[in-house]
Amino acid sequence: MAKHIITVNKASLQETVHTGGCGECQTSCQSACKTSCTVGNQVCQK
Amino acid sequence: MSIHKFYLNGLYIILDINSGAVHVVDKLVYDMMDIFNGSNDEEVLAEFSTHYAVEEIKEVLAELHQLMDEDKLFSKMVEVPLHFSQKALVKSVCLHVAHDCNLRCNYCFAGTGDFGHTRGLMSKEVAERAIEFIIENSGPRINSEIDFFGGEPLMNMGTVRHAVSYIRRREQETGKKFKLTLTTNGVLLNDEINQYLNDNNISLVLSLDGRREVHDNMRPFVNGAGSYDMILKNVTKTIDSRSGQNYYLRGTFTAHNLDFAADVLDIADKGFTQLSVEPVVAQDCDYALTKEHLPQLFAQYELLAQAYLERKRKGQGFEFFHFNLDLDNGPCVAKRLSGCGAGHEYFAVTPEGDLYPCHQFVGREEFLLGNVFDGVKNTTLPDQFRQSHVLNKSECRDCWARFYCSGGCHANADLFNKDINIPYEIGCELQKKRLECALMIQALLRLESGK
Numbered sequence: 001m002a003k004h005i006i007t008v009n010k011a012s013l014q015e016t017v018h019t020g021g022c023g024e025c026q027t028s029c030q031s032a033c034k035t036s037c038t039v040g041n042q043v044c045q046k
Numbered sequence: 047m048s049i050h051k052f053y054l055n056g057l058y059i060i061l062d063i064n065s066g067a068v069h070v071v072d073k074l075v076y077d078m079m080d081i082f083n084g085s086n087d088e089e090v091l092a093e094f095s096t097h098y099a100v101e102e103i104k105e106v107l108a109e110l111h112q113l114m115d116e117d118k119l120f121s122k123m124v125e126v127p128l129h130f131s132q133k134a135l136v137k138s139v140c141l142h143v144a145h146d147c148n149l150r151c152n153y154c155f156a157g158t159g160d161f162g163h164t165r166g167l168m169s170k171e172v173a174e175r176a177i178e179f180i181i182e183n184s185g186p187r188i189n190s191e192i193d194f195f196g197g198e199p200l201m202n203m204g205t206v207r208h209a210v211s212y213i214r215r216r217e218q219e220t221g222k223k224f225k226l227t228l229t230t231n232g233v234l235l236n237d238e239i240n241q242y243l244n245d246n247n248i249s250l251v252l253s254l255d256g257r258r259e260v261h262d263n264m265r266p267f268v269n270g271a272g273s274y275d276m277i278l279k280n281v282t283k284t285i286d287s288r289s290g291q292n293y294y295l296r297g298t299f300t301a302h303n304l305d306f307a308a309d310v311l312d313i314a315d316k317g318f319t320q321l322s323v324e325p326v327v328a329q330d331c332d333y334a335l336t337k338e339h340l341p342q343l344f345a346q347y348e349l350l351a352q353a354y355l356e357r358k359r360k361g362q363g364f365e366f367f368h369f370n371l372d373l374d375n376g377p378c379v380a381k382r383l384s385g386c387g388a389g390h391e392y393f394a395v396t397p398e399g400d401l402y403p404c405h406q407f408v409g410r411e412e413f414l415l416g417n418v419f420d421g422v423k424n425t426t427l428p429d430q431f432r433q434s435h436v437l438n439k440s441e442c443r444d445c446w447a448r449f450y451c452s453g454g455c456h457a458n459a460d461l462f463n464k465d466i467n468i469p470y471e472i473g474c475e476l477q478k479k480r481l482e483c484a485l486m487i488q489a490l491l492r493l494e495s496g497k
Binding site: 002003004005006007008009010011012013014016017018019020021022023024025026027028029 | 106
């Protein structure tokens with residue numbers, strides 16, 4: 001059990017280089033006029 | 047840069063950028079990360095042993111090396127997935143069903159609805175062709191999206207209704223599924239339209255800027271009168287009619303309300319729970335945001351983050367779009383590179399059927415890509431948009447936020463820098479602050495829940 005560091009998530013970004021890319025997720029607009037902004041706010045649809 | 051560390055709301059946080067791992071650490075680890083590079087333990091020991099016990103430093107080093115072994119610290123640079131270089135598939139269009147509006151919002155990027163051209167409504171034929179444009183260009187993808195947009199789309203409900211019926215029929219025929227959204231200022235919402243929108247499972251983006259004086263100052267009717275009272279009444283009824291689901295209330299803050307956290311909380315106080323309030327994009331006007339405003343805006347995001355947490359703990363929480371981060375199941379690398387998809391996966395369609403990279407580019411003639419009858423004729427720009435991702439932009443490649451913002455808004459980059467590869471700086475700064483707040487919130491909520 002780590003005493004000094006707590007990792008709060010299961011990191012997986014690099015794995016998705018090989019597993020992702022299906023493109024079924026929602027479009028993410030990044031302008032200020034729509035609310036589906038910033039890709040980081042999305043959830044994978046798989 | 048492979049890590050980003052920050053202190054916020056009592057938490058020392060280290061983000062491992064390339065893996066997405068989020069670590070909450072103590073002060074010793076936080077300070078050690080200023081010099082620890084993965085292979086200089088002796089240097090770290092020499093530096094910190096004057097203030098900390100050697101055994102404690104060794105404990106930390108052991109934990110750090112374990113994280114490195116698990117690819118959760120100093121993880122290597124992400125590569126561009128091979129499939130990303132393949133041809134883009136269209137997945138979404140923004141239908142400008144009305145280039146006209148019944149409000150005269152001061153900050154409107156659409157020139158109060160006409161996008162710098164004549165006011166006009168989209169015909170049913172153009173809407174049908176736009177839907178076919180997606181079907182023909184979306185390949186094997188199942189899920190697609192259409193946003194009914196304007197101007198004010200409720201000014202052309204005839205075409206909206208026709209398009210929805212056409213979409214539902216084509217879904218049956220093609221096996222595609224369309225998620226539908228309508229972005230409205232709320233003026234024309236009534237019981238009959240609410241019923242229609244609810245029956246057809248159309249998500250709503252409803253515009254409300256916050257406090258009455260803030261909203262009325264920027265969102266007047268054509269005659270100059272404030273629209274707040276009518277909009278609040280209408281959106282309340284609309285949201286109630288759909289049991290508080292399937293909507294976002296979104297506002298815009300400007301230099302006139304730099305204390306915008308009060309506007310978010312004012313909306314939350316009205317009982318609305320799905321909120322997004324975003325910075326205006328403007329230059330050379332009295333409401334434009336400038337670099338001088340940034341410290342105050344950063345403080346507002348921190349204040350909002352604290353209020354967000356307090357209300358959640360009391361069971362009176364609300365969702366603020368930019369604080370919603372799924373730390374475990376976020377988008378894949380390909381998605382993070384493609385970002386909004388403007389110009390290659392996402393297109394805007396004008397009332398005349400012209401295609402632009404997105405709704406923000408409509409009216410910028412150098413970005414006209416083709417039309418829904420003849421398809422995309424400009425074959426150069428879509429590829430430029432596709433290649434304009436964070437790993438190809440010099441200012442994004444080394445930014446810690448690169449896999450969360452995906453390089454920012456192309457339209458804003460073009461507006462401010464005349465180059466889609468140079469991001470809009472104020473937008474970047476605000477984005478990074480929102481992300482720090484979001485990471486802190488998600489980390490704290492997980493720690494508090496014991497998960």
